[in-house]
Amino acid sequence: MSTVLGRRVAAALIVAIVAIGSAHAQVAVIVNANNPIGDVTLDELERLYSGRQTAFANGLQVALGEYKPARRLFYGKVLQMTETAVSRHWISVVFSERNATPPRGFQSPDDARRFVVANLGAICFIDLVSVSDDVKVVTIDGRDPRDPKYALR
Amino acid sequence: MNRFCASLFLLTLLLGGAVTHAAGQGDRMSLYGFFDFEVGSNDQVGGPAWTFDQHHLNVVSIYRLDDRWRVFAEVEWEHGPDFKTSGTSGAIILERAVVEYKHSDALQLKIGKFLTPFGLYNLRHDASPAFFSTSLPDAVYGAHANTLRAQQRLFAKVATGLQVLGSVLGRSWALDYYLYISNGRGSQPASADNNSNKGIGGRLAVSVLHSAVQLGASYYADRNGTAAQTRQQTVAMDATVHYADFLMEAEMFVPRLERVDLAGRPDGSFRIGRGYYVQVSHPLLERWTPFGRYGLYDPDTGAPGDAERSVVVGLNFAATGAVFFKTEVQLRSFQDPALASYRVWLGSVAVAF
Numbered sequence: 084m085s086t087v088l089g090r091r092v093a094a095a096l097i098v099a100i101v102a103i104g105s106a107h108a109q110v111a112v113i114v115n116a117n118n119p120i121g122d123v124t125l126d127e128l129e130r131l132y133s134g135r136q137t138a139f140a141n142g143l144q145v146a147l148g149e150y151k152p153a154r155r156l157f158y159g160k161v162l163q164m165t166e167t168a169v170s171r172h173w174i175s176v177v178f179s180e181r182n183a184t185p186p187r188g189f190q191s192p193d194d195a196r197r198f199v200v201a202n203l204g205a206i207c208f209i210d211l212v213s214v215s216d217d218v219k220v221v222t223i224d225g226r227d228p229r230d231p232k233y234a235l236r
Numbered sequence: 237m238n239r240f241c242a243s244l245f246l247l248t249l250l251l252g253g254a255v256t257h258a259a260g261q262g263d264r265m266s267l268y269g270f271f272d273f274e275v276g277s278n279d280q281v282g283g284p285a286w287t288f289d290q291h292h293l294n295v296v297s298i299y300r301l302d303d304r305w306r307v308f309a310e311v312e313w314e315h316g317p318d319f320k321t322s323g324t325s326g327a328i329i330l331e332r333a334v335v336e337y338k339h340s341d342a343l344q345l346k347i348g349k350f351l352t353p354f355g356l357y358n359l360r361h362d363a364s365p366a367f368f369s370t371s372l373p374d375a376v377y378g379a380h381a382n383t384l385r386a387q388q389r390l391f392a393k394v395a396t397g398l399q400v401l402g403s404v405l406g407r408s409w410a411l412d413y414y415l416y417i418s419n420g421r422g423s424q425p426a427s428a429d430n431n432s433n434k435g436i437g438g439r440l441a442v443s444v445l446h447s448a449v450q451l452g453a454s455y456y457a458d459r460n461g462t463a464a465q466t467r468q469q470t471v472a473m474d475a476t477v478h479y480a481d482f483l484m485e486a487e488m489f490v491p492r493l494e495r496v497d498l499a500g501r502p503d504g505s506f507r508i509g510r511g512y513y514v515q516v517s518h519p520l521l522e523r524w525t526p527f528g529r530y531g532l533y534d535p536d537t538g539a540p541g542d543a544e545r546s547v548v549v550g551l552n553f554a555a556t557g558a559v560f561f562k563t564e565v566q567l568r569s570f571q572d573p574a575l576a577s578y579r580v581w582l583g584s585v586a587v588a589f
Binding site for chain 1: 266268270296303306308332334336338340341344346350351359360363365366403405407408410445446448481519522523554556557558588
């Protein structure tokens with residue numbers, strides 16, 4: 084009896100770990116609910132998060148945010164850079180007088196969402212499972228995060 | 237004097253902190269900075285043995301008035317300034333102070349004292365956390381003898397004047413441009429021009445997204461008020477290739493310096509030099525980045541046997557995204573057999589904050 088129970092507990096743990104792992108592996112890009120932007124291209128994300136572009140296509144000034152636990156996946160996909168390379172890149176951007184502000188980092192998804200809710204021009208990436216109704220998830224190149232071909236899988 | 241320096245430093249930090257924490261202004265004021273500390277030795281005859289150098293402590297303050305206007309200022313404390321003891325050491329420099337107006341990413345204006353946008357490195361000239369090596373590629377960025385045999389950089393590191401710049405963005409490419417006019421070099425370059433010629437310059441760089449290839453060209457010209465008003469022009473080309481973590485940077489430049497006659501006056505003829513370097517790097521295990529660089533500088537292409545070469549091999553370790561440890565060995569040699577080659581070892585820690 085105890086063996087069967089033990090196997091079930093182990094199986095449940097494995098499922099939970101896989102679920103958590105896959106949840107972390109899927110990232111959503113969110114903006115303020117009042118921002119008319121509904122879609123961004125991967126190229127646009129690259130330009131925004133490299134500091135080269137500082138406004139949305141509609142002219143709204145961008146405030147960048149990042150959910151730190153998702154940095155590796157996001158920057159690997161969007162900038163093709165490691166986390167260390169991204170940090171070094173932003174050091175260069177700041178000291179090169181480029182008129183762009185580095186992303187504000189958040190350790191908690193709640194703080195990341197609050198940042199987006201409070202700033203009309205904010206954009207941030209967080210775990211898909213942490214998305215709530217007070218922010219808007221934007222599609223990337225027309226693809227929803229649940230699309231198998233979504234860029235940030 | 238040292239009280240003045242300390243007060244200035246504290247004032248900058250406190251003022252920045254006070255403004256940062258002022259109600260409703262937390263997002264308007266940003267403070268950044270970097271610190272580096274170096275240790276080095278060389279086996280050149282008469283060279284220093286085991287030297288420590290508290291090289292930079294730089295504080296950058298950025299105040300955003302709104303989405304379009306901002307003030308950018310950088311104060312540098314270099315080589316542990318101490319003006320109290322007999323003589324002086326170190327330097328306190330207002331490295332940059334500009335007001336910027338951003339009409340859009342494609343059109344911006346700067347007024348004030350700025351680092352000249354020349355080559356791959358001058359805009360981040362002293363910001364050592366931003367580059368792998370302890371020393372910049374000196375073939376292009378180092379001081380070299382001019383036609384008066386005085387050491388100088390072959391373009392102005394800083395300029396005071398006006399600058400128009402911007403990034404024109406295509407779907408998968410970007411064009412960065414910079415154009416500026418300044419007082420040029422002289423005895424008081426930040427407050428007065430001492431000749432009728434303005435320092436002018438510009439830079440164009442084209443990048444291709446994803447492939448991370450960038451090609452650039454830079455130009456600087458002035459009548460150098462610190463070199464007997466000789467006319468000096470420098471053209472540079474650069475290329476960056478970033479592919480699958482592999483990074484290659486290469487620059488080539490051609491300085492054209494007016495000669496002087498026996499009385500030390502500009503004589504209308506020019507000495508043309510050339511310099512270049514190629515640097516490659518590739519991270520290992522993300523945080524360790526070995527790099528290698530080969531550079532050459534020939535002060536006068538019309539005179540044989542006067543070039544100098546440097547080979548640099550080093551390692552950069554990112555302890556965090558803001559703390560970097562570096563070490564490198566430089567091998568320096570000369571075409572002139574009368575000059576002995578020598579080695580330099582440098583180590584440093586660079587911290588961005």
